[in-house]
Amino acid sequence: MKVRVRCFTGMQQYAPGGRGDFEMALPAGSSARQLLEALGVPPDLEPFVAVNGGKVALDHLLQDGDDVVMFRQMEGG
Amino acid sequence: MKGWMGKILRVDLTSGVLRDEILDPVAARDYIGGRGIGIYYLNRELDPACDPLAPENLLVMATGPLTGTGAPTGARYMVMTKSPLTGAITCSNSGGRFPTELKRSGYDGIILTGRADHPVYLYIHDGRVELREADHLWGQTTHEATDRLRGETDPKARVACIGPAGEKLVRFAAIMNDKDRAAGRSGVGAVMGSKNLKAVVVRGQQRVELADPERFKAFNTQILDTFKAAAKETPLGLTVNGTAGVVLTTQHLGVLPTKNWQQGTFDGWENIHGERLTEKYLVSNKACYACPIGCGRKTRVEDPDFAGEGEGPEYETIYAMGANCMIDNLAAIIKANYLCNELGLDTITMGATVACAMELVDRGYLSEKVVGRPLPWGDAEALVELTRQTGYREGFGNRLAEGSYRLAESSGHPELAMVAKKQEFPGYEPRGAQAMGLAYATSPIGGSHMRGDPAYFELFGVPEKVDPHEWKGKAKITKAYQDLSAAIDAAGLCIFFAVRNLAGKTLDVHPDGILEYLNAATGANYTLEELMQASERIITAERQFLVRTGISRKDDTLPRRLTHEPMPTGPAAGMVCHLEEMLDEYYEVQGWTPDGVPTAERLAALGLA
Ligand code: SF4
Numbered sequence: 001m002k003v004r005v006r007c008f009t010g011m012q013q014y015a016p017g018g019r020g021d022f023e024m025a026l027p028a029g030s031s032a033r034q035l036l037e038a039l040g041v042p043p044d045l046e047p048f049v050a051v052n053g054g055k056v057a058l059d060h061l062l063q064d065g066d067d068v069v070m071f072r073q074m075e076g077g
Numbered sequence: 078m079k080g081w082m083g084k085i086l087r088v089d090l091t092s093g094v095l096r097d098e099i100l101d102p103v104a105a106r107d108y109i110g111g112r113g114i115g116i117y118y119l120n121r122e123l124d125p126a127c128d129p130l131a132p133e134n135l136l137v138m139a140t141g142p143l144t145g146t147g148a149p150t151g152a153r154y155m156v157m158t159k160s161p162l163t164g165a166i167t168c169s170n171s172g173g174r175f176p177t178e179l180k181r182s183g184y185d186g187i188i189l190t191g192r193a194d195h196p197v198y199l200y201i202h203d204g205r206v207e208l209r210e211a212d213h214l215w216g217q218t219t220h221e222a223t224d225r226l227r228g229e230t231d232p233k234a235r236v237a238c239i240g241p242a243g244e245k246l247v248r249f250a251a252i253m254n255d256k257d258r259a260a261g262r263s264g265v266g267a268v269m270g271s272k273n274l275k276a277v278v279v280r281g282q283q284r285v286e287l288a289d290p291e292r293f294k295a296f297n298t299q300i301l302d303t304f305k306a307a308a309k310e311t312p313l314g315l316t317v318n319g320t321a322g323v324v325l326t327t328q329h330l331g332v333l334p335t336k337n338w339q340q341g342t343f344d345g346w347e348n349i350h351g352e353r354l355t356e357k358y359l360v361s362n363k364a365c366y367a368c369p370i371g372c373g374r375k376t377r378v379e380d381p382d383f384a385g386e387g388e389g390p391e392y393e394t395i396y397a398m399g400a401n402c403m404i405d406n407l408a409a410i411i412k413a414n415y416l417c418n419e420l421g422l423d424t425i426t427m428g429a430t431v432a433c434a435m436e437l438v439d440r441g442y443l444s445e446k447v448v449g450r451p452l453p454w455g456d457a458e459a460l461v462e463l464t465r466q467t468g469y470r471e472g473f474g475n476r477l478a479e480g481s482y483r484l485a486e487s488s489g490h491p492e493l494a495m496v497a498k499k500q501e502f503p504g505y506e507p508r509g510a511q512a513m514g515l516a517y518a519t520s521p522i523g524g525s526h527m528r529g530d531p532a533y534f535e536l537f538g539v540p541e542k543v544d545p546h547e548w549k550g551k552a553k554i555t556k557a558y559q560d561l562s563a564a565i566d567a568a569g570l571c572i573f574f575a576v577r578n579l580a581g582k583t584l585d586v587h588p589d590g591i592l593e594y595l596n597a598a599t600g601a602n603y604t605l606e607e608l609m610q611a612s613e614r615i616i617t618a619e620r621q622f623l624v625r626t627g628i629s630r631k632d633d634t635l636p637r638r639l640t641h642e643p644m645p646t647g648p649a650a651g652m653v654c655h656l657e658e659m660l661d662e663y664y665e666v667q668g669w670t671p672d673g674v675p676t677a678e679r680l681a682a683l684g685l686a
Pocket of ligand 1: 172363369371372573574
């Protein structure tokens with residue numbers, strides 16, 4: 001399956017070729033955590049991951065065509 | 078006294094009499110400073126029934142004992158008065174350099190009353206205080222007046238002033254200091270304008286004495302080392318994208334208020350979030366005095382339609398003027414922000430009032446003829462033009478200058494004003510962040526998150542994650558954060574540093590770090606219990622003032638939209654805010670009656686009877 005991935009604040013360095021918006025092929029049934037592993041994100045980083053517009057837990061299972069957004073959480077405002 | 082300067086300046090603008098007064102050491106210890114000292118004087122001296130724009134209203138500008146000490150973010154002061162927007166109190170907080178300069182001029186604060194018979198400004202320098210003519214400054218923008226005042230006094234002086242909006246009594250006029258820092262909310266600028274006071278100019282060269290400089294320095298080093306080590310590990314936070322970085326979080330939790338709070342996600346978010354701001358418009362960061370974060374944004378817009386240079390925007394401005402108006406043109410939002418700074422307007426209420434007008438027009442409750450132009454959702458040019466008109470009370474701007482509640486009410490639909498106690502909300506949807514609704518409803522200034530910010534535990538997971546959709550148990554945590562905010566505001570610190578770095582790492586957020594700083598600076602030897610009690614005293618004293626103005630549970634409300642209409646889309650779809658249930662719990666943990674009135678025992682326990 002293929003998912004679209006967009007990396008923001010603090011996650012761009014894990015995007016292949018440094019491009020923050022890319023398509024990624026994954027084995028069917030992969031979780032958000034497996035996507036992070038495939039990108040080489042250290043396991044203790046626990047970024048904010050949203051799928052199709054809403055935050056998900058890292059064990060959330062991805063579907064073909066999903067739109068994934070990830071970033072490091074900030075605070076303040 | 079150490080930490081405190083021990084002196085308050087009294088200014089009677091009617092008689093022109095200026096006099097020094099000793100800061101009562103018992104009151105200083107019991108109320109700490111800043112916000113605490115403000116409510117101490119309001120409760121003692123202000124008739125709760127007073128018309129906010131009458132000469133009798135008191136305008137208190139108060140620093141805290143940590144302001145100007147070099148403690149990180151010890152840069153702040155509080156402006157407290159009776160609000161012309163809400164009829165309750167204001168707690169308008171600002172940083173920059175002015176508050177430290179005020180303290181170094183020898184005063185913990187200034188208490189102004191009366192009304193001058195023509196425009197004046199107050200100038201404090203070299204141990205002298207004088208009222209000077211300001212006819213030549215009336216009508217000038219905050220930037221023009223600041224430059225002019227520094228020219229005619231001292232180029233190193235620091236200035237807090239109003240712009241045309243304050244002069245024209247716009248109900249949400251701000252007091253701007255150092256040009257672009259705002260004591261923004263609840264119309265403090267209109268109170269200053271009603272007194273014919275254009276500016277306060279200070280030049281101060283005194284030192285803030287510390288009770289135990291060694292202890293202070295040692296703790297400061299420890300706190301800053303910890304902060305720097307954490308910042309090295311995670312070089313993100315407010316320094317990189319400013320508060321605007323928060324759009325990413327609120328959008329993906331479905332709590333980014335959009336279309337006058339009809340939805341919690343905005344399709345145009347990618348054009349207005351913090352990274353866009355940094356990439357396209359950031360010139361440099363700007364920090365308040367002694368702040369290691371530097372969340373301020375110096376920006377420049379080259380787009381000829383919205384060209385300009387200045388400071389901003391913050392997250393709140395982006396929500397209010399952007400998503401809430403369905404405007405995804407960041408250049409226009411920045412331009413409207415610049416206008417607010419120059420005219421002296423609160424960006425949150427300005428944006429939220431335009432959004433309210435857009436909905437009134439959309440539903441046919443307000444005609445384009447009255448507005449003087451079409452006003453569709455997303456009209457960036459209208460936002461900028463209406464902001465300008467509001468600052469001068471020109472045309473339809475004269476209606477907007479009353480804020481969204483009065484606009485919606487006079488259009489026959491008060492339910493479309495997204496306010497608590499007639500003040501517009503900041504940018505976090507209570508349907509998807511339950512405690513935020515409780516904080517809005519119980520804040521002493523109406524719609525605000527800064528007097529106890531649940532976004533930390535509900536959205537950012539600081540110090541630990543709490544489910545934003547759950548309402549049970551939220552009252553206790555919200556109270557703990559409100560108490561913490563009282564300690565931060567009274568000490569003269571900034572919430573953005575203090576919550577993470579100077580409070581305990583559990584949800585009761587004890588003000589441990591603030592305690593150590595306060596004791597090293599003042600020698601007051603607070604115990605943790607005494608400091609926490611001082612915070613409770615401040616919150617309860619504020620409530621006491623509100624109760625005297627007639628406020629009770631019936632006023633601790635949210636618009637029906639948030640409590641009865643399920644969120645239509647996004648991650649918080651189907652949710653409403655469970656305010657009434659949380660209020661029952663909240664009054665109980667506060668020791669207030671079910672009607673929201675502090676009990677006699679509670680008042681007595683805090684020395685407020
Ligand atoms: S974090 Fe921002 S608002 Fe707070 S003191 Fe620092 S620069 Fe000022």
